[in-house]
Amino acid sequence: MTCYAVGHLREVAMGPDIVAYLEGIDATLAPFHGHFIIHGGEKHQLEGAFRGDLIVIAFPDREHAEAWYASPAYRTILPLRLNTAVGDVFLIEGVEEDHKATDVLL
Numbered sequence: 001m002t003c004y005a006v007g008h009l010r011e012v013a014m015g016p017d018i019v020a021y022l023e024g025i026d027a028t029l030a031p032f033h034g035h036f037i038i039h040g041g042e043k044h045q046l047e048g049a050f051r052g053d054l055i056v057i058a059f060p061d062r063e064h065a066e067a068w069y070a071s072p073a074y075r076t077i078l079p080l081r082l083n084t085a086v087g088d089v090f091l092i093e094g095v096e097e098d099h100k101a102t103d104v105l106l
Contacts, residue, residue, distance in 0.1 A: 002094040003062040005034070005069065009087035010052035021080035028077065032068035034059045052087060065091050 012018060029035060038056040059065040068074055069091075095103075 001061060001096070003059045003065040004037075004092050004094060005055075005057040005059065005065055005089065006092060007055035007087055007089045008052055009055065009085045011086040012053065013084045015084060017080040018084045021077050021084070024077040024080075025074075028071060028074040029057065029068060031073075032059060032064045032071070034064065034068055062091060062093060 034057050036055070037058050038054055040053040040055065043050065043054075057065075059068065
């Protein structure tokens, strides 16, 4: 099942470190079949007060996502983001295409 790496970054200090991180991340994703599906962008706020940027990277499954995050290539550039951005990052699995809201009640 598709697994997503989700980042909610609330504070990003633009500078050489974050630029180097952005220039390097795509190469770390490729071996694990990861690709961006959301990378910031303009929000049309409907409810609440979401602050910051949302980043979502899709992987074929949790194993690929975990392997990417633990990979030496990603671990090499990770400090560049950690030193320049504040936020939360987590992995979450998607649902099947025929998923209904009531499925969570089972």
